[in-house]
Amino acid sequence: MLRVESLSFAYGDAQVLDSVSLEVGKGEIVALVGANGAGKTTLLRTVSRLVKPVSGKVTLDGEDFSRLRAHEVVRRGLIHVPEGRRIFPEMTVRENLRLGSFTTRTDRERNLEKAFALFPVLLAREGQLGGTLSGGEQQMLALARGLMANPRLLLLDEPSLGLAPIIVKQIFETIVAINQQGISILLVEQNVYQSLHIAQRAYVLERGRVVLQGEGKALLENPDVKKAFLGA
Amino acid sequence: MIRLLQAVLGGLLTGGVYALIGAGLSLIFGVLRVINFAQGELVMLGMYLTWLLFTFLHLDPFVSLIVVMPVLWMLGWALEALLLDRMHGALPQNQILLTMGLGLVLSNGAMMAFTSDYRLVSTTYSSSSFMLAGVALSQPLAVSFVLTAAIATALWVFLARTDTGMAIRATAQDRDAAQLMGIDVRRMSRLAFGIGAALAGAAGALIAPTYYIFPQVGGSFTLKAFVVVVLGGLGSVVGAMLGGLIIGITESLSATYISTELKDVCVYSLFLIVLIARPGGLLGKAE
Amino acid sequence: MLALLLAAAIKIGVINSVTGPEAPIGENMSHGYALAVEDLKAKGIEVELITEDDAGKPQTAMGGLEKLVTRDGVAGIVGPYTSASSNAAARLAERSKIPLLIPAASKDEITKQKYKWVFRTSAVVSWYAQVLFDAAAKFGKPKSVFIVHENTDFGTSAARGATEIAKQMKLEVLGTEAYSAGSPDFRPTLSKVKAANPDLVLFVSYVADAILLMRQSRELGLKPMAFLGGGAGFTTSQFASEKTISEGVLSSTQWTEDVSWPGAGAWGARYKKKFGKTATYHAACAYESLLIMGEVAAKAAGDHEKIRAALHDGQWNGILGEVKFADFDGFTNQNKHQMLVVQIKNGDFVTVFPEEFAKGKAVWPFPGFK
Ligand SMILES: Nc1ncnc2c1ncn2[C@@H]1O[C@H](COP(=O)(O)OP(=O)(O)O)[C@@H](O)[C@H]1O
Numbered sequence: 031m032l033r034v035e036s037l038s039f040a041y042g043d044a045q046v047l048d049s050v051s052l053e054v055g056k057g058e059i060v061a062l063v064g065a066n067g068a069g070k071t072t073l074l075r076t077v078s079r080l081v082k083p084v085s086g087k088v089t090l091d092g093e094d095f096s097r098l099r100a101h102e103v104v105r106r107g108l109i110h111v112p113e114g115r116r117i118f119p120e121m122t123v124r125e126n127l128r129l130g131s132f133t134t135r136t137d138r139e140r141n142l143e144k145a146f147a148l149f150p151v152l153l154a155r156e157g158q159l160g161g162t163l164s165g166g167e168q169q170m171l172a173l174a175r176g177l178m179a180n181p182r183l184l185l186l187d188e189p190s191l192g193l194a195p196i197i198v199k200q201i202f203e204t205i206v207a208i209n210q211q212g213i214s215i216l217l218v219e220q221n222v223y224q225s226l227h228i229a230q231r232a233y234v235l236e237r238g239r240v241v242l243q244g245e246g247k248a249l250l251e252n253p254d255v256k257k258a259f260l261g262a
Numbered sequence: 263m264i265r266l267l268q269a270v271l272g273g274l275l276t277g278g279v280y281a282l283i284g285a286g287l288s289l290i291f292g293v294l295r296v297i298n299f300a301q302g303e304l305v306m307l308g309m310y311l312t313w314l315l316f317t318f319l320h321l322d323p324f325v326s327l328i329v330v331m332p333v334l335w336m337l338g339w340a341l342e343a344l345l346l347d348r349m350h351g352a353l354p355q356n357q358i359l360l361t362m363g364l365g366l367v368l369s370n371g372a373m374m375a376f377t378s379d380y381r382l383v384s385t386t387y388s389s390s391s392f393m394l395a396g397v398a399l400s401q402p403l404a405v406s407f408v409l410t411a412a413i414a415t416a417l418w419v420f421l422a423r424t425d426t427g428m429a430i431r432a433t434a435q436d437r438d439a440a441q442l443m444g445i446d447v448r449r450m451s452r453l454a455f456g457i458g459a460a461l462a463g464a465a466g467a468l469i470a471p472t473y474y475i476f477p478q479v480g481g482s483f484t485l486k487a488f489v490v491v492v493l494g495g496l497g498s499v500v501g502a503m504l505g506g507l508i509i510g511i512t513e514s515l516s517a518t519y520i521s522t523e524l525k526d527v528c529v530y531s532l533f534l535i536v537l538i539a540r541p542g543g544l545l546g547k548a549e
Numbered sequence: 550m551l552a553l554l555l556a557a558a559i560k561i562g563v564i565n566s567v568t569g570p571e572a573p574i575g576e577n578m579s580h581g582y583a584l585a586v587e588d589l590k591a592k593g594i595e596v597e598l599i600t601e602d603d604a605g606k607p608q609t610a611m612g613g614l615e616k617l618v619t620r621d622g623v624a625g626i627v628g629p630y631t632s633a634s635s636n637a638a639a640r641l642a643e644r645s646k647i648p649l650l651i652p653a654a655s656k657d658e659i660t661k662q663k664y665k666w667v668f669r670t671s672a673v674v675s676w677y678a679q680v681l682f683d684a685a686a687k688f689g690k691p692k693s694v695f696i697v698h699e700n701t702d703f704g705t706s707a708a709r710g711a712t713e714i715a716k717q718m719k720l721e722v723l724g725t726e727a728y729s730a731g732s733p734d735f736r737p738t739l740s741k742v743k744a745a746n747p748d749l750v751l752f753v754s755y756v757a758d759a760i761l762l763m764r765q766s767r768e769l770g771l772k773p774m775a776f777l778g779g780g781a782g783f784t785t786s787q788f789a790s791e792k793t794i795s796e797g798v799l800s801s802t803q804w805t806e807d808v809s810w811p812g813a814g815a816w817g818a819r820y821k822k823k824f825g826k827t828a829t830y831h832a833a834c835a836y837e838s839l840l841i842m843g844e845v846a847a848k849a850a851g852d853h854e855k856i857r858a859a860l861h862d863g864q865w866n867g868i869l870g871e872v873k874f875a876d877f878d879g880f881t882n883q884n885k886h887q888m889l890v891v892q893i894k895n896g897d898f899v900t901v902f903p904e905e906f907a908k909g910k911a912v913w914p915f916p917g918f919k
């Protein structure tokens with residue numbers, strides 16, 4: 031459903047993305063892995079139109095994004111859960127979730143119930159300010175907030191970053207559960223092992239270029255990947 | 263005791279107007295990250311509009327709020343769309359120059375349109391008062407305070423309870439994240455500037471019956487609003503409201519118990535003390 | 550040769566605030582100058598007026614004076630308007646040995662520097678209170694006064710003068726409060742006044758603040774024997790037209806249309822007809838000053854020293870009453886201009902003091918706000 035074709039981006043003179051192409055099919059989990067500074071976050075920001083590419087093309091179900099602004103992409107079912115969670119710190123959990131459904135007001139109550147069912151801890155904290163939650167709770171809130179917008183495709187940027195192993199496990203389980211509801215996922219992770227495990231397909235990004243691609247499990251066996259990411 | 267009460271109540275009533283102007287400035291800063299140095303000139307436009315409506319249509323200044331606020335709202339919207347929107351992401355000093363320049367254009371425009379003569383809105387109640395347990399309460403100030411409270415409450419309900427209001431707050435807290443919620447942040451900037459301008463206009467209409475109007479009247483309001491907003495915490499609307507009332511009361515108390523001439527010194531001393539103790543302002547976060 | 554000299558127009562310089570914040574008053578003065586040129590012409594004196602705009606700024610005024618002297622070679626100069634400009638121009642005129650007649654600036658110091666070439670037509674600011682206290686002492690028996698003034702040059706020197714005069718007249722000064730212009734809230738200051746309960750309340754302020762002070766006095770229910778306005782804001786028609794608050798207020802002024810000085814009434818009417826506005830004392834002072842300078846300069850055929858001597862020794866009587874530039878009390882070449890007291894009655898100014906110029910009887914004491 032998502033096609034990224036020869037996408038390039040630069041900060042001034044610094045080329046960050048160099049003709050990146052990738053695809054996410056309907057119902058897929060696709061992982062995008064790569065070292066720190068490879069350009070993963072920039073790629074997601076370009077896809078969700080927070081920044082504009084220098085060249086290249088992004089389409090969702092055939093619709094060209096090049097004239098859209100970031101908030102318009104949301105209405106098309108592409109939801110970007112950004113790096114660092116970016117919840118609204120001075121708003122309560124419930125208000126954060128309500129903002130998540132800014133474009134889907136009619137489904138608000140139903141989605142809220144679903145979100146609380148998926149993350150019961152958020153119900154317990156619903157009146158608390160976002161900024162006062164623990165890291166794991168903030169990540170759950172960010173995911174739940176993304177789900178409020180009826181996503182068809184979720185872009186997740188390092189959802190496990192900085193979390194305790196037990197929470198990380200929980201987050202990955204949740205991602206699989208979300209995917210099982212029919213939501214496609216483009217997952218950016220440093221946690222390469224777990225990501226490749228749950229992903230059907232994966233891309234490896236290095237200094238703004240796609241250097242490897244293939245099935246998730248197959249890449250786990252790839253010697254280069256093992257050397258670079260799995261400490262083998 | 264009566265003098266103290268007189269000073270506190272009087273200060274509270276004048277502070278209400280500062281609160282409105284400050285709230286508008288703070289809202290604009292929160293969403294656009296631009297200090298609108300033309301805020302006082304928007305107050306000035308509100309005053310002239312009130313004066314025009316009063317002089318030519320005999321519309322009561324308090325009633326004229328229903329015209330002044332929407333007109334200023336539209337003006338604010340248009341100014342944001344035509345000028346500030348283009349400056350988004352520009353250097354802060356350029357944005358400051360832009361709003362300062364806007365202020366100059368507005369005050370000089372007013373001078374050409376209305377000359378530099380002082381204009382008065384002299385209503386039948388401009389110098390009337392209620393006696394309340396020995397305290398003389400200015401009638402127009404009391405009415406304006408009630409209206410200020412109503413406008414402030416409406417603003418609060420809007421920002422806290424409605425989707426659009428929450429979207430404005432979200433834009434102020436995290437512009438990128440707001441876009442990822444499907445919020446059109448440029449529209450929110452327009453809306454915020456419009457509301458800020460409407461609040462300034464409302465303040466202008468509310469003080470018109472007890473003050474006087476001339477093209478340069480805005481400068482002192484901009485300065486005061488800036489103090490109010492920094493005191494309350496940049497970007498915090500509730501902080502600005504609180505700051506406005508505190509400044510009003512401080513002015514009044516220091517003029518009563520110290521000296522009229524030193525009241526500005528007292529206000530700025532308090533301002534500095536608060537900033538040293540709480541660098542982010544009363545309700546702001548320290549950076 | 551003599552005939553030629555007589556026929557040529559005599560050049561007189563004018564420095565005025567044509568632009569800048571004082572422009573509205575500058576405009577009144579320009580009107581006064583225009584009428585003086587007409588009247589000089591009627592007397593057979595052709596005057597070529599060369600006007601320099603100082604925008605109210607001392608530096609610009611000095612530059613203007615320089616130009617008038619060196620470029621234009623004028624016989625004498627009338628102006629500038631503001632005290633600050635006049636003070637600067639006076640120093641330069643003294644150095645350049647050019648006769649300078651200052652029409653309406655009010656700061657005392659200007660004519661207290663032993664200048665030989667600088668003359669002033671109008672009364673100085675410290676006399677503003679004198680005439681008011683004299684009037685009050687005549688109408689009643691006030692024992693105390695509270696002074697509220699703007700913290701500008703004008704306001705502060707008026708208040709200082711008032712305090713000294715009050716002491717001499719055994720009026721107790723219960724308090725003095727300075728304020729900065731543009732404050733919307735005088736209530737705390739006025740509640741102090743109310744608590745002190747003085748017989749007289751003296752306000753020195755410009756028009757906008759004058760109106761606010763009186764409005765808020767009404768709010769707080771102040772009721773002294775009299776409200777006294779130290780000139781400036783209290784003598785404007787805008788203030789007078791605010792009838793609920795202006796009624797009964799006494800104010801000092803340099804000139805009124807109804808005063809019995811020769812030709813004042815007719816001149817005022819002519820001014821109004823020509824310019825569509827009521828004449829102000831600024832206009833009257835400007836008119837009279839240029840009239841004097843024109844006559845003297847014509848007679849002296851432009852000779853600076855002769856003009857200076859003629860100004861020093863001369864005596865005139867016109868719409869400003871008697872004018873004579875005298876040396877007294879540390880002043881030099883200062884006209885001892887008689888100040889007047891007016892009272893506002895139903896939106897109009899009525900001269901009530903001194904008796905010989907009065908057109909009506911004063912209402913005393915202040916009956917309270919309606
Ligand atoms: N705002 C910015 N300005 C300049 N360079 C940036 C900016 N943001 C990121 N970069 C640079 O772009 C490159 C890619 O960054 P990023 O997309 O965040 O990588 P990743 O998410 O893979 O760690 C890095 O070299 C980073 O330093």
Ligand SMILES: [Mg+2]
Pocket residue numbers: 070071072113188
């Ligand atoms: Mg990243």
